Amino acid sequence: MHSISNNKALLKLYAVALVFAVLIYCGTGDLIRAFTALLAFSPYAFVHAKPMAVSAAAGWLTAHGIRIRTSATLEQLSHMENIAFTTGAIAPTGTMQTDAPQLMDKLRRMGMHPVLLPPIGTSDAAQLAAQAGIRDIRTALPPSNDPFAVSTAYIQGSTDNRSASEKACLHIVLGSSAASDADIICASDDLSQLPLLLRTAHQLRQKIEQNAIFGYTMNFIGIGLAAVGILSPFGGALWHAASTALILLNTESLHLAQVYEKKFAFSKAV
Structure with a gap:
């Protein structure tokens, strides 16, 4: 079910990109600019970064004996x-x-x-x-x-x-x-697990919101740069890769923060 939802979101984003590409071509008559806009648009990581972050957070909690019922x-x-x-x-x-x-x-x-x-x-x-x-x-x-x-x-x-x-x-x-x-x-019925659970939930929400901001901002800036002719097709491909890398690195930082927290807690316990 989650995969179907992601695919639908991906199709919607691609449809948005195609609409912008058509508008750019209609407004400039330049097929290269329209093609570059499609290259610069990076919806895949934007859509899949959320389930990746959820998976990382759920895995971290499972290791601490905490199970969640759904991805939401x-x-x-x-x-x-x-x-x-x-x-x-x-x-x-x-x-x-x-x-x-x-x-x-x-x-x-x-x-x-x-x-x-x-x-x-x-x-x-x-x-x-x-x-x-x-x-x-x-x-x-x-x-x-x-x-x-x-x-x-x-x-x-x-x-x-x-x-x-x-x-x-x-x-x-x-x-x-x-x-x-x-x-x-x-x-465990130990209530001291609750701050860890809440902190993980808040960190996950923060990453999801950050990825939404990064995704929309980078994608629409890329489309704008392509529309005015600043980005070449090669530059559009690089922009696409940079946008994807930024979102994925931000998602991975959730896992890195959890690893650091585990090491810090261990050192404090010692």
Whole structure:
């Protein structure tokens, strides 16, 4: 399905390039300029850079015991503004993680608003929230189409009605607590994985947005240079190669940043 979507996007971009080539020929009467515009246009890397970045990010998370359900999951996570915890996620064995307040502060600095979602009638919800450093307590999320619910990552712990095979895991649902399947599953119920997950999602979104800017800018500048006769066919081919290389190198930098982060974390641990 993802490949079909990419092919459709590629065809649309080629159609745009052909339209511009026709307009250039109609406006200048110069077939070489129109041909050069087609050479300078580089849609392939622009379309495929996104799945490449997603694949790199997903592979990095898998190595850390975090699995995502679809290729769009991380990008969706990067748009979440709230992070809601059940009591099973905050205190899976009845005991709060000692670093929970520091973790909540870190999540706030990453732009997330922590929320505690205790079961209705829970008597110690305020105490749990205070221990975790959470200021917002809600008995339930609003309807799934409510703006708050749509922008919430819902964290369920290992004790939240899970089968034996799903124990000691974190199950994360994005956008609505009513979803039956988790969008993200962490192999451990250790909440310290959450900043890594969020940071990876934000880095991925940043690379996707950068590639969109680079792709559109380089392609349309190339078309413009070809239209006014500055680029020759050889120059158009070089422009195409440079545009492709820029996008692919920017995508690869996501992987390099993750490798550096791993080495840095290892050296700090030592």
